[in-house]
Amino acid sequence: MNVGIEALNIYCGVAALDVNILAKARGLDNDRFENLMMKGKSVAMPYEDPVSFAVNAAKGIIDTLDENERNRIEMIITCTESGIDFGKSISTYVLDYLNLNRNCRLFEIKNACYASTAGLQTAINFILAGASPGAKVLVIGTDISRMLVAQGRNMMDSSFAEPSSGAGSVAMLVGDTPKVLQIDVGANGYYGFEVMDTCRPTPDHEAGDADLSLLSYLDCAEKAYQDYEKRVEGVDYRESFDFLLFHTPFGGMVKGAHRSMMRKFKKAKPVDIDSDFNRRVLPGFKYCQKVGNIMGGTVYLALAGLIDTADLDGPKRIGIFSYGSGCCSEFYSGVITPDSQLEQKERQLDKILSERYMLTMDEYESLFAENAKVSFGTRDIALERDILPAVYSCLEGKGRLILKQIKNYHREYEWV
Numbered sequence: 001m002n003v004g005i006e007a008l009n010i011y012c013g014v015a016a017l018d019v020n021i022l023a024k025a026r027g028l029d030n031d032r033f034e035n036l037m038m039k040g041k042s043v044a045m046p047y048e049d050p051v052s053f054a055v056n057a058a059k060g061i062i063d064t065l066d067e068n069e070r071n072r073i074e075m076i077i078t079c080t081e082s083g084i085d086f087g088k089s090i091s092t093y094v095l096d097y098l099n100l101n102r103n104c105r106l107f108e109i110k111n112a113c114y115a116s117t118a119g120l121q122t123a124i125n126f127i128l129a130g131a132s133p134g135a136k137v138l139v140i141g142t143d144i145s146r147m148l149v150a151q152g153r154n155m156m157d158s159s160f161a162e163p164s165s166g167a168g169s170v171a172m173l174v175g176d177t178p179k180v181l182q183i184d185v186g187a188n189g190y191y192g193f194e195v196m197d198t199c200r201p202t203p204d205h206e207a208g209d210a211d212l213s214l215l216s217y218l219d220c221a222e223k224a225y226q227d228y229e230k231r232v233e234g235v236d237y238r239e240s241f242d243f244l245l246f247h248t249p250f251g252g253m254v255k256g257a258h259r260s261m262m263r264k265f266k267k268a269k270p271v272d273i274d275s276d277f278n279r280r281v282l283p284g285f286k287y288c289q290k291v292g293n294i295m296g297g298t299v300y301l302a303l304a305g306l307i308d309t310a311d312l313d314g315p316k317r318i319g320i321f322s323y324g325s326g327c328c329s330e331f332y333s334g335v336i337t338p339d340s341q342l343e344q345k346e347r348q349l350d351k352i353l354s355e356r357y358m359l360t361m362d363e364y365e366s367l368f369a370e371n372a373k374v375s376f377g378t379r380d381i382a383l384e385r386d387i388l389p390a391v392y393s394c395l396e397g398k399g400r401l402i403l404k405q406i407k408n409y410h411r412e413y414e415w416v
Helices: 019-026 030-034 050-062 067-071 090-098 115-129 212-233 250-266 270-285 297-307 340-346 349-354 361-372 388-392
Strands: 005-012 015-018 039-043 073-079 103-111 136-146 166-174 181-192 198-202 206-208 241-247 316-324 327-334 399-409 409-414
Touching: 005 050, 005 297, 005 388, 015 019, 019 039, 030 349, 039 166, 039 250, 050 090, 050 136, 050 166, 050 409, 067 073, 073 090, 073 115, 090 136, 090 409, 103 115, 115 136, 115 166, 115 181, 115 297, 115 316, 115 327, 136 270, 136 297, 166 297, 181 212, 206 212, 212 250, 212 316, 212 327, 241 250, 241 270, 241 297, 270 297, 297 316, 297 340, 297 349
Parallel strands: 073 103, 073 136, 241 316
Antiparallel strands: 005 166, 005 181, 015 039, 136 166, 181 327, 198 206, 316 327, 399 409
């Protein structure tokens, strides 16, 4: 039975910041900054949150479906570490604002940056079970990093985390006609253990140990692939995959992981490793470099970038590594085709990203205090549209959802 991603769409907000401007303003070491391999980052406005991001990403898919296809969505899984409530799932808002069939399972997964892969694999197994032939699952990874102020200082624990932390959502429609990515059924390797590398000790505060996180990531990439190798006969790290996708907190981390894997499994020389990286890995950086780390959705942001960038003259197998701090990881694979590229071309993702308003440093920093007003557990607030009017003008007439107000903890949204 075929199974996989039938449609894929991203939404990464209305505003962005050139990270080179940020690096200069923060006085970051140039050599270390270059290792991030970043160009820009999406910045969430106060009237944008994980719900609005999720709905806007999914709407691009839902609007292309006929009534019967919409009604066959029998499960909505939201995947986030930026949840807005300890009990209520973001998926309920998605169903409501997209007017989807109420005969639907609605739930949410929290597992750091691995959450969206957990959601995707749950959806895949539901389809493979065949309990409801023809059913579809909507899986949405949605996360934001809000820059906040505590006693006049940025709350980010690491200065190099700020330029790499983004905001965005990736929506995937999963079913038995996988036009975008056909999954290799049963080809999965797993690895996980307990580690305190990065975390969110409070809902709006990120903390961690950058060095420990890197070591954990490298360990998981190696061990998850080795488990895949045990389960898939005849697999070869260099020869079996036309392309490789990694969870991409920043480019240098992925480059280091790929270098380690090529040394470990292929005894490759530096020149060969660099060439292989440029051919098989770099194409997946297209959108990640412009958006930043969007947690669980990042590896699927890389998938979108790969499909839009790669030279696809026939079916191509990709190896995919997903990692979530804390930690859990998975290596799995699937096939993309020229039809995948045709399907994604209509999304015009590069054009949409280029239409984001580019913030100045003063504008960016002016959002810190405003963002603090819309924190986890906010009971009542009415959001102002006139915060940076030039940013809001980029939304007008595009049919996007924004947060209007919170009344007695209930979030209310409106279409612009």
